[in-house]
Amino acid sequence: MCFDDIRPYEDQEVNHYLNVLLKDDLFRQVLFFIFNDEQKVNEISAMLAKVKNKRELQLQFMYPLIEDWIIKRTTSGVSYSGLENLDKSKAYLFISNHRDIILDSAILNYIVVAAGMNTTEIAIGNNLLIYDWIQHIVKLNGAFVVKRNLPARELLTASKTLSAYIRKTITEDNVSVWIAQREGRTKDGCDQTQQALLKMLNLSNKADFASGFRELQIVPLSISYEREPCGISKVEEIYKKEHEGYVKTQADDLKSMAFGLTRPKGRVHFAFGKPIDAQLDEIAKSENPQESIQKLADQIDACIYRNYKLWPYNYLAADMLDGKTKQNGEIEESCRAKFSELLDDMVATIGQGDPECQKRLFMQMYANPLLNKEKVAKSKILS
Numbered sequence: 001m002c003f004d005d006i007r008p009y010e011d012q013e014v015n016h017y018l019n020v021l022l023k024d025d026l027f028r029q030v031l032f033f034i035f036n037d038e039q040k041v042n043e044i045s046a047m048l049a050k051v052k053n054k055r056e057l058q059l060q061f062m063y064p065l066i067e068d069w070i071i072k073r074t075t076s077g078v079s080y081s082g083l084e085n086l087d088k089s090k091a092y093l094f095i096s097n098h099r100d101i102i103l104d105s106a107i108l109n110y111i112v113v114a115a116g117m118n119t120t121e122i123a124i125g126n127n128l129l130i131y132d133w134i135q136h137i138v139k140l141n142g143a144f145v146v147k148r149n150l151p152a153r154e155l156l157t158a159s160k161t162l163s164a165y166i167r168k169t170i171t172e173d174n175v176s177v178w179i180a181q182r183e184g185r186t187k188d189g190c191d192q193t194q195q196a197l198l199k200m201l202n203l204s205n206k207a208d209f210a211s212g213f214r215e216l217q218i219v220p221l222s223i224s225y226e227r228e229p230c231g232i233s234k235v236e237e238i239y240k241k242e243h244e245g246y247v248k249t250q251a252d253d254l255k256s257m258a259f260g261l262t263r264p265k266g267r268v269h270f271a272f273g274k275p276i277d278a279q280l281d282e283i284a285k286s287e288n289p290q291e292s293i294q295k296l297a298d299q300i301d302a303c304i305y306r307n308y309k310l311w312p313y314n315y316l317a318a319d320m321l322d323g324k325t326k327q328n329g330e331i332e333e334s335c336r337a338k339f340s341e342l343l344d345d346m347v348a349t350i351g352q353g354d355p356e357c358q359k360r361l362f363m364q365m366y367a368n369p370l371l372n373k374e375k376v377a378k379s380k381i382l383s
Contacts, residue, residue, distance in 0.1 A: 003165045006145040008121060009136075011053040017136050018048050018057070027133040034069060057140060058109070058119055066110045070103070075265045076226070080111050082272030082307065086219065088117050091174045092275065093166065093201075096221035097191035097304050098180035100229035100260040101128065101253065105178050108221070109142075111270055112176075120176040121169055125183070128257075130250050144169075148183070163204035171215050178221075181300060185256075187234040188361070189368035191304055193297040195290075202293070209292055210280040220273040220303035226266025226311040228365055230259045232346045235361045239353055269309035276300070302381040305372045313339055317366035 009017055021027045022045050031041045044061070051057050071078050086092060098104055105122040113119055121142045127149065129135040139145075144165060147158040169175050181193040205212030228234065233256055240246030279299055286292040312335045319331075346362050347355040 001161060001164050003144075003161065003168075006147070006162065006165060007139075008142045008144055009054075009139045014051060014053050014057060014140060015049075017140055018051055021133055021136050021140075022049060024133045024136075026131055027137070030133070034065070054119075054140065054142060058113065062106075062141060063110060063113055066106055070106070070261060071110070071268075074262060076267045078107060078111070078268045078270070079309075080115075080270040080272065082274070083111075083115050083117075085274045086117075086272060088115075090217065091170045091176045092217045092219045093170055094120060094176060094178040094219050094221045094272075095181050095193065095197075095300055096178065096223050097308075098182060098185045099223055099225055101185065101257050103229060103260050103265075104180070104223050105143075107223075107268065108178055108270060118175065120178045123166075123177070123179040127250070128253055130254055159200045160203045163200050163202070166201065167204040167216065170217065181304070185230075185234070187238050187365070189228070189365040190372065191301065191308075191369070193300045195293050195297055198293045198296055202289075208284065209289065210284040213296065214277055214280050218276045218300065220276070220300045220307070222269075222271040222273070222304045222307040222309070224269045224271070224309035224311070224369070226268070226313065227264055227342075229263065229265055230256050231342075231362065231365060232349050233259060234365065235346060235358055236350045238361050239350070239358055243353065267311065271307035271309060273303040273307055276303070298381060301372075302376045302379065305369070305376040308369050308373055310370055310373065313366050314370045317363040318370050321360070321363050321367050 028041070028045075031044060032038075035041050035044065048057075048061060051060060094108065096104060096108075105120075105124075109119045109122075119142055121144055122138075123146050124138050124143045125146045125148050129138070129145070144162075146162060147155075150158055166177050166179070169177055179197070181191065181197065183194065183196075201216065202209070202212060207215075233252075237246060237248065237252075276296070276299055280296075283292050283295045283299065286295055312331050316331050316336060316339055343359050343362060347358055350358055
């Protein structure tokens with residue numbers, strides 16, 4: 001099976017496409033936006049022109065960029081847990097909740113490189129490849145393309161190709177893969193794995209249900225931002241969909257990418273779960289494949305909920321929605337004041353509509369991770 005239309009660029013293509021990028025006026029504008037200094041841009045361009053493979057690109061350009069321009073400038077620190085449960089010599093399929101278009105996978109790769117592991121290949125929807133320079137930069141950084149919005153027959157063919165590519169990458173190339181648990185970012189803070197994702201992964205399975213998913217080595221990954229990336233934009237999108245029949249455009253995606261990269265995110269935590277393995281035999285005993293798929297989705301969700309790092313805003317939002325003060329003595333007044341400022345800023349930025357409804361949507365976005373974690377703690381789903 002040929003994967004040329006979806007695969008990342010290979011090492012022997014890296015120098016060519018970097019030099020294509022450096023001739024692209026839009027990419028040059030991006031470099032000036034990041035570095036804001038002509039001499040620095042020229043130095044970076046000269047360095048990039050000499051890069052020969054993906055590892056050089058990661059270590060010389062992407063890793064320092066993520067650390068200096070994103071983590072140090074827009075977060076209060078990045079932490080992680082659970083990597084001790086993984087074998088650095090093995091490949092895994094990281095399935096995570098999806099909060100930010102670029103940051104989720106970018107910070108993941110920053111973490112695994114810092115921990116001495118190889119970078120993962122990442123799934124990106126073709127709807128985000130708005131310009132040539134975006135396609136080049138993501139494919140240079142190990143992204144493969146998920147084709148969306150196709151007619152039914154073409155979509156099935158594309159899904160089979162995607163499934164085969166992911167399985168080959170993990171089982172034959174021994175390279176880890178990251179994919180979001182759903183199409184599109186979670187807007188309401190309620191993370192749920194779509195059955196369609198797992199059905200797609202199963203299309204390349206030549207064994208039984210449990211064996212086929214076991215060889216993918218699924219690791220649920222919980223991504224938690226203290227301040228929701230693009231939180232205001234997400235509330236505005238939900239509100240307009242409910243009240244105005246809003247339809248998202250490519251320009252909205254581009255704006256979300258820029259906001260996610262540049263706006264404050266507070267503390268950030270990535271929690272790696274244990275590979276889903278022993279549970280698969282029990283899941284496979286379900287009456288039909290559809291039920292097995294849903295139980296596997298529930299297992300992934302339960303792990304993501306359990307490992308999700310909760311912040312004071314999560315507790316505060318839940319209290320405010322409930323009209324109670326469960327966490328009254330645990331949350332500092334400065335935190336309450338800051339959250340109140342975020343609510344007021346959100347309403348002012350949106351600038352139209354029902355402020356109370358918008359505030360409720362904003363609070364639900366922060367409260368749902370806590371509510372889901374409490375719910376799964378009472379469930380019978382095994383960790």
